[in-house]
Amino acid sequence: MTPEELKTLYSMLAGLGLGTAAACVVAYLIIRFHLSAYLGEKGKNLATKEDIAGITKLVEDVRAPYLASVENLKGKHQLRMAAIDVRLRAHQEAFTLWREVLGAVHSEEIGKTVIKCQTWWEQNCIYLEPKVRDGFVDAYSAASSHGQLVQGRSDVELVKDNWSRIIKFPNTLFEAVELPGLTEGEAKALDMPTR
Template sequence: MSSFHRTDWLTVVSPIVTLLVVVCGYLVSYMQEKGKNRATAQDIAKLTRTVEDIKTQNAARLASISHQNAVLIEQLKATHELRFAAVDRRLQAHQEAFSRWRKLIANIDNKNIGHVAVECQTWWDDNALYLEPDVRNAFNRAYFAALDHRAMLESSRAAGTDLKPVQDNMHLILTLGDAIMRAVALPSLTEHETKTAGMRT
């Protein structure tokens, strides 16, 4: 083969080889980029699924918490409404309990104490649920103690025995007043409220 033919061949082949190298480089780069894009697309799909799963879980949790809060609010609301439904009636019951307690004290040494104690028991049967628990229990103990007080005092005096049981019994009667006062204690008026009340009169 002559040098001319080799030069012609190299002249023809060289651009083709260069073109093949460039095309192969482009194809390799294209395939790498396509692989990256496919990997990125798969990663994005995975991330999207993960985000959607998290959103679904969070939505379910929020719905559950919202439901629990709604139930709790309804329970608190029902308790609050029940507690304050009969405020006036409860205050009235405590006032009536106070009046009956005063009547017990006034008749403690009287022969009619039995009638007063029965009156208190009848009233207690009709109104006990309106009383605060401490007052309810103290009132019940007080009228029983008042019923026994005169007999206990006479028995202790006649026998010359210690008056401590009589004093303890009287203490049961007297503590009812404090229990009623605590149950209906109103907060003190602020200085502003006092001035406002004074302006209205």
């Protein structure tokens, strides 16, 4: 305060009396030191709240697309998991049908078995891995003509090549579903002829 302000303050207080003057001085000191500190702290708190609000908005702006992306990935993952069960079942059914083809290749039942495979393939081909899809068709197609090749006494190499098309299917299938291929012992246990 300037000296003139002090004189003005003194003259006002002198007219009020000593008790009132003391109360005014105490009130002035409280307002001057305590209230200014209080208001300063309130100002800091308000500024902090504004900063926190800004930071929270930034976090939410980053978090929202991230959460949407995570939810999208979860949905795709659930769909894949559901498809895995169907795909494994389809691969297993393809193997079972191939076994039927293999059992019927030298019998009169081969025509019915091939038709059964074609019908199944039309209903399930989208669930098969591409190599399995092609290998399955190749195996049952080769099986449908194998008896004629043998009976017609075709070239031995042609018969062997045709037989190879039939018996290579399980390894193609196991490779596609990442299962180990058949060992020689397993092939013998399945009674897979070698011609």
